[in-house]
Amino acid sequence: MDRRSSGALLPRPLKRRDGTFDKSTWECFVYGPKDSPWENGIFKVYVGYDSSANQSTSLPKQIWFDPPLMHPNVYSNGIINLSVLNGYDVVNLNDILTCVQDMLAEPNLDIVANATMHHLYVKDREAYNNYVRNLTLAYIESTKLPR
Numbered sequence: 001m002d003r004r005s006s007g008a009l010l011p012r013p014l015k016r017r018d019g020t021f022d023k024s025t026w027e028c029f030v031y032g033p034k035d036s037p038w039e040n041g042i043f044k045v046y047v048g049y050d051s052s053a054n055q056s057t058s059l060p061k062q063i064w065f066d067p068p069l070m071h072p073n074v075y076s077n078g079i080i081n082l083s084v085l086n087g088y089d090v091v092n093l094n095d096i097l098t099c100v101q102d103m104l105a106e107p108n109l110d111i112v113a114n115a116t117m118h119h120l121y122v123k124d125r126e127a128y129n130n131y132v133r134n135l136t137l138a139y140i141e142s143t144k145l146p147r
Helices: 093-105 115-123 125-142
Strands: 008-014 021-031 042-049 062-063
Touching: 008 093, 021 093, 042 093, 115 125
Parallel strands: none
Antiparallel strands: 008 021, 021 042, 042 062
């Protein structure tokens, strides 16, 4: 099954307090990949670019989950190790979100941002999957999605 078909929801520039939009930071929602312990979750992701960057041709300077997720490639503050984009033909925001989705389903074990989750994933996949399923359920219950 192609996990990429799950897609992303509502990418939009971040709204400033004065009502204008900050096109260097995008708020997005990513579906948990099908056939993964993240399935049925919808996760808020921010993608930040340098203010002078062309988002259609530039890689972001930072990608992060809010609230943070427990994942081998995600630091405790929610920031994703950008090395997960290596090897992908990343052209636009949708491509970046597809990479994030793929990363959820299949962590890059060469990139360790969270040693505890990396160890659990490598040593006890069943325990990792159960932990992530419970995390996803808790996230679903606590998250209010935009309408």
